[in-house]
Amino acid sequence: MIAIGELKIDRVDEICGAFLGMDEFLDGVPREVLARDPAWRARHGVDATGKLVISVHCWIVRTEHHVILIDTCLGNDKNRGEGNAGHRLQLDWLDRLGAKGLRPEDVDFVICTHLHTDHVGWNTRLVDGRWVPTFPNARYIFSRAEYEHWHPEIGASNFLGQGIAFLDSVLPCVEAGQADIIEEGYSIDDHLMLEAAPGHTPGTCIIRASSAGSVGLFVGDCMHSPIQVAYPDVNSAACEIPTQARDTRRRLLSECAEHGHMILPAHFPPPFAGHVKRAGEAFEYLPLRGDTDRRHM
Ligand SMILES: [Zn+2]
Secondary structure, eight states: OEEETTEEEEEEEEEEEEEEEHHHHEESOOGGGGGSOHHHHHHTTBOTTSEEEEEEEEEEEEOSSOEEEEOOOSOSSOOOOTTOTTTTOOOOHHHHHHHTTOOGGGOOEEEOSSOSGGGTGGGEEEETTEEEESSTTOEEEEEHHHHHHHOTTTTOOOGGGTTHHIIIIIHHHHHTTOEEEEOTTOEETTTEEEEEOTTSSTTOEEEEEEETTEEEEEEETSOSSTHHHHSTTOEETTOSSHHHHHHHHHHHHHHHHHHTOEEEESSOOTTOOEEEEEETTEEEEEEOSSOOOOTTO
C-alpha cells in the first residue's frame, strides 16, 4: 500500500517479467547502460541479459468517497493475435482484485490513461459471447482526443494493430451508457484530475492525485521504464508522436523533480513507483522502498 496524503494506493497485478530486449522496445538507449553495475541495472529494471522487466498492473485509488481504477491491463479472452503477450489470457485477475477487498460492483470510476490494448482490457469481459462492462456500477472515463483517435468513424487509428481494442474494450462501455467522454481538466472529486499529456498517443492523459499537501502523478506510458528517467529522450516503440512524447516526459519529470511529486507509471518494475531528482540534463530515479512483490513474475 502506498499513501499520497490521505489517499490509499494499491495495485492489481496482471503480468510481470523480462519480456523484451532493451533495444527491441526502447529507441536509442546508450550502450553504457549495459556497463552499469548490477545494482543500477536492477533499480532501472534491466536484467543481466539486457532485457527489460516490465509489469502490467492496474492502480487502485481509494478516496474518502470513491474507488477508482487506473488502467485495466490486458484482460482475459481478448483476440490479440498469436504470439502477442495479451492474446486470449486466462488469468485470475478478478480474484486478485477480490484479494484487495474489491468486487467489480464496488468500483466507482475506471480511468484509462490512453486506449492501447494493455490499458483497457478489463474494461470488459466475455459473457455468453458478448463483451460487457466488467464493473457494472462504474463510470468509464475516456479523453475525447483519445476516443476520437481510435473511433473507427473518426480517427480510425490502428497503430500497431491496436484498433481492435476499441471495439471489444471501449465501445461496449459506451453502448452500455457507462462512458463519459471528457475534456482536459476533468476532475473526480477533490483529489483526482485528468491532464493532457500527449505524445505516447495523441490523447494520453495523466491523473494528478492530491491530498494533504502530497501529489502523485499516474503517468501511464509517458515512461515505460526507469531507464527513461535516466535518459528522458529515449522513447518506446509504442510512442505514436516521438517528439511530443519526449517533450511531455521531460515536462513531467521536471515538475516531479522540482516539487517532490511521486510518479506512478503503468509498467515500472517492482517497487512500481518512486520519486525523481534532477541529475544534470536528466534525472535520477529513486524507487519507493518496501513493496517488492514479484509474485506474478
Ligand atoms: Zn502500456
